[in-house]
Amino acid sequence: MSEKVFMTFHEKFKQYDLGEGHPFRGDRFVNVMKFFEEQGLLSLPQIILVEPEPALREDLLRVHEEGYVDLIFRLAEENKPYDVETPVSKEILEAALLIVGGAIKCGESVYGGKAKRAISLGGGYHHAGRSYGGGFCIFNDVAVLVEYLRARYSVKRFLILDYDVHFGNGTSDIYYRDPTVLYVSLHQDPRTIYPGTGFAWQIGEGKGEGYNVNVPLPPGTSDNTYLYALNEIFVPLAEEFKPEIIIANGGSDPHFADMLGNLRLTVKGFFSLSHVIRKTADKVCDGKLVLMPGSGYNPTILPPCWYALAAGVVGLEDINIKDPYPPPEEPPHCRKVVEGTINELKRLLKKKWACFR
Numbered sequence: 001m002s003e004k005v006f007m008t009f010h011e012k013f014k015q016y017d018l019g020e021g022h023p024f025r026g027d028r029f030v031n032v033m034k035f036f037e038e039q040g041l042l043s044l045p046q047i048i049l050v051e052p053e054p055a056l057r058e059d060l061l062r063v064h065e066e067g068y069v070d071l072i073f074r075l076a077e078e079n080k081p082y083d084v085e086t087p088v089s090k091e092i093l094e095a096a097l098l099i100v101g102g103a104i105k106c107g108e109s110v111y112g113g114k115a116k117r118a119i120s121l122g123g124g125y126h127h128a129g130r131s132y133g134g135g136f137c138i139f140n141d142v143a144v145l146v147e148y149l150r151a152r153y154s155v156k157r158f159l160i161l162d163y164d165v166h167f168g169n170g171t172s173d174i175y176y177r178d179p180t181v182l183y184v185s186l187h188q189d190p191r192t193i194y195p196g197t198g199f200a201w202q203i204g205e206g207k208g209e210g211y212n213v214n215v216p217l218p219p220g221t222s223d224n225t226y227l228y229a230l231n232e233i234f235v236p237l238a239e240e241f242k243p244e245i246i247i248a249n250g251g252s253d254p255h256f257a258d259m260l261g262n263l264r265l266t267v268k269g270f271f272s273l274s275h276v277i278r279k280t281a282d283k284v285c286d287g288k289l290v291l292m293p294g295s296g297y298n299p300t301i302l303p304p305c306w307y308a309l310a311a312g313v314v315g316l317e318d319i320n321i322k323d324p325y326p327p328p329e330e331p332p333h334c335r336k337v338v339e340g341t342i343n344e345l346k347r348l349l350k351k352k353w354a355c356f357r
């Protein structure tokens with residue numbers, strides 16, 4: 001099996017620029033590629049860099065309701081925002097379709113045998129649901145990828161690991177009643193951050209009960225406690241569920257210097273996180289993995305964090321990148337709170353999952 005890592009990028013991604021003063025700017029894509037180049041990532045023999053094509057209407061319609069897709073195209077034409085923090089324009093729509101197209105191309109590369117792992121750069125628009133957008137997201141590329149693989153390659157079991165600092169309410173909603181998609185999300189306690197949901201007790205419904213796993217983390221949670229939660233919840237679930245592919249989404253917003261979040265991961269923490277994801281994919285699904293890093297609202301810290309994530313997927317032994325300044329210490333109560341949450345989750349989920357009994 002090839003150890004190649006497929007990566008999608010297009011010059012026009014930078015059109016996903018939500019405007020001056022908005023935390024989501026298009027220069028992130030330019031800056032991250034420059035950083036990758038400086039670090040030598042793009043010249044590694046493993047990396048296959050590919051320009052995606054725009055997603056098609058039929059790709060979107062496997063997830064989104066027709067009326068919603070029409071609405072977004074109409075707003076783009078009229079240059080009107082979807083909501084106060086989610087503007088839409090022709091340029092933004094063109095970039096969004098290319099980013100979603102990137103996710104599809106990543107899935108195709110993994111199932112077409114071109115690569116074992118893939119990185120859909122700029123991906124992970126997890127706040128978009130079937131018939132709504134919001135939180136800077138218009139189309140849910142994570143779900144579009146899932147439905148593409150289901151339709152095209154008959155994939156039957158997906159594990160989505162959402163490590164963005166925010167709960168992926170859109171993705172969770174789409175799969176809340178679906179036992180073929182195990183959604184595991186580590187995020188900042190929703191009482192303290194957008195979108196205000198994503199509690200441990202929200203475990204899915206009907207046939208999907210037990211397949212939605214939320215791990216809310218108190219503000220201040222740092223590398224060790226974060227990785228402890230990941231190893232206690234994500235790893236055993238992946239081993240028991242045995243997905244055919246792992247899709248992981250999240251950018252740099254759990255970093256301690258991010259403007260929108262209050263978790264305290266370091267650059268090294270992101271590298272360890274990515275390493276755990278890759279090792280788990282190697283163990284449970286023959287390495288099949290698509291990573292979708294898109295978020296991050298501190299422009300200085302975004303490139304090194306995305307680099308750390310990519311380096312983990314590539315399988316580099318170590319990275320020589322430091323944080324701009326030392327991280328603040330984890331508040332003393334965090335570990336106890338997280339241990340309590342994990343015990344609670346295991347209690348809620350043990351009926352479905354033998355690993356928690």
Ligand SMILES: [Zn+2]
Pocket residue numbers: 164165166253295296
């Ligand atoms: Zn986020």
